[in-house]
Amino acid sequence: MSADSMQGSLKQRGIRLTRQRQILLDLIDKSGKHLDAESLFLMAQEKDPKLNRVTVYRTLKMLKQGGLVDELDLMHYGGDQHYYETRMKQEHAHVICLRCGKVEEFFGDPLQKLRRQIESHFGFQIVLARTEIGGYCSHCQTLRAREVSEAAALTEAHPVTKRKKA
Amino acid sequence: MSADSMQGSLKQRGIRLTRQRQILLDLIDKSGKHLDAESLFLMAQEKDPKLNRVTVYRTLKMLKQGGLVDELDLMHYGGDQHYYETRMKQEHAHVICLRCGKVEEFFGDPLQKLRRQIESHFGFQIVLARTEIGGYCSHCQTLRAREVSEAAALTEAHPVTKRKKA
DNA sequence: GTTAGTGCAAACCTTTTGCAGCTCT
DNA sequence: AGAGCTGCAAAAGGTTTGCACTAAC
Numbered sequence: 001m002s003a004d005s006m007q008g009s010l011k012q013r014g015i016r017l018t019r020q021r022q023i024l025l026d027l028i029d030k031s032g033k034h035l036d037a038e039s040l041f042l043m044a045q046e047k048d049p050k051l052n053r054v055t056v057y058r059t060l061k062m063l064k065q066g067g068l069v070d071e072l073d074l075m076h077y078g079g080d081q082h083y084y085e086t087r088m089k090q091e092h093a094h095v096i097c098l099r100c101g102k103v104e105e106f107f108g109d110p111l112q113k114l115r116r117q118i119e120s121h122f123g124f125q126i127v128l129a130r131t132e133i134g135g136y137c138s139h140c141q142t143l144r145a146r147e148v149s150e151a152a153a154l155t156e157a158h159p160v161t162k163r164k165k166a
Numbered sequence: 167m168s169a170d171s172m173q174g175s176l177k178q179r180g181i182r183l184t185r186q187r188q189i190l191l192d193l194i195d196k197s198g199k200h201l202d203a204e205s206l207f208l209m210a211q212e213k214d215p216k217l218n219r220v221t222v223y224r225t226l227k228m229l230k231q232g233g234l235v236d237e238l239d240l241m242h243y244g245g246d247q248h249y250y251e252t253r254m255k256q257e258h259a260h261v262i263c264l265r266c267g268k269v270e271e272f273f274g275d276p277l278q279k280l281r282r283q284i285e286s287h288f289g290f291q292i293v294l295a296r297t298e299i300g301g302y303c304s305h306c307q308t309l310r311a312r313e314v315s316e317a318a319a320l321t322e323a324h325p326v327t328k329r330k331k332a
Numbered sequence: 333g334t335t336a337g338t339g340c341a342a343a344c345c346t347t348t349t350g351c352a353g354c355t356c357t
Numbered sequence: 358a359g360a361g362c363t364g365c366a367a368a369a370g371g372t373t374t375g376c377a378c379t380a381a382c
Contacts, residue, residue: 223346247346
């Protein structure tokens with residue numbers, strides 16, 4: 001969904017297109033996916049230093065409620081914040097490497113089958129679906145094996161930074 | 167996984183079975199699934215009023231890292247806390263009603279297929295997988311339709327409680 | 333001119349951390 | 358005895374709220 005079609009969608013619902021929202025919509029649209037609120041805020045602040053963090057949260061909430069963006073957790077890689085991506089037509093799973101943080105997207109019939117089965121099995125009306133898979137990407141598997149054996153060799157494992165951002 | 171086999175698993179790793187942990191393991195095991203830290207804490211406090219919230223968090227973290235429990239978000243129904251369930255042999259999706267909060271579990275081949283496809287497609291080594299689906303259960307679908315039309319009739323929609331616990 | 337939206341500060345919820353003292357083995 | 362665990366207090370991370378002011382329509 002483009003920034004333009006987002007704007008249209010909002011206008012129809014009588015939601016005002018403020019300068020701040022235009023900046024945010026623009027960034028969400030053109031930046032790659034999987035932004036968290038803080039990153040979006042930092043990027044937005046470069047365009048408008050007065051733009052407040054709270055406005056970012058309020059805008060994301062509005063877009064989420066309006067179904068224009070999806071909210072992800074990405075297995076809480078790097079903290080408990082949420083990530084956002086503009087809603088796509090096609091449902092997809094997020095596959096995240098727990099070592100390097102790379103996120104892959106997987107489209108494919110198992111997801112559609114799952115959806116249909118759940119709808120018919122429970123008579124359930126699906127609004128949101130989220131599949132997140134954590135593990136090690138092909139590149140990190142070998143590196144990780146080495147790390148683990150090194151860690152075992154030491155008396156004490158070296159602690160891993162968990163919440164802090166770079 | 168029973169509280170007994172959990173205890174065995176911990177003992178093997180040289181982890182001490184303190185009174186507090188026995189209480190928590192017991193509660194996690196026998197109570198239904200999908201407990202959050204605060205509920206577990208409240209239940210534990212009835213058995214030992216001195217038991218601290220922090221101990222609950224530390225225990226859950228340890229069990230999660232040891233692969234004895236799985237952590238869920240349940241689409242952030244009722245807040246941003248996490249929910250825990252004892253790990254099952256069979257992968258399953260969680261289907262949560264956004265109106266009444268009921269959680270159903272879905273087992274079925276699409277999940278296994280998805281897993282296999284992702285492993286082979288990306289050469290990915292899966293450690294954790296989570297599928298959460300939000301929507302309306304068969305019972306709530308009709309009730310919800312009524313609520314929505316009522317809300318539309320009013321000048322202002324009645325706010326929905328979000329974070330607070332009862 | 334209305335009404336919705338913004339910024340600011342302060343609150344909030346959930347979770348983690350530092351440290352002194354206690355307890356399991 | 359000694360490592361590991363607990364409780365307490367305090368902090369942190371992420372997000373929301375109240376309110377006076379501003380800006381979009």
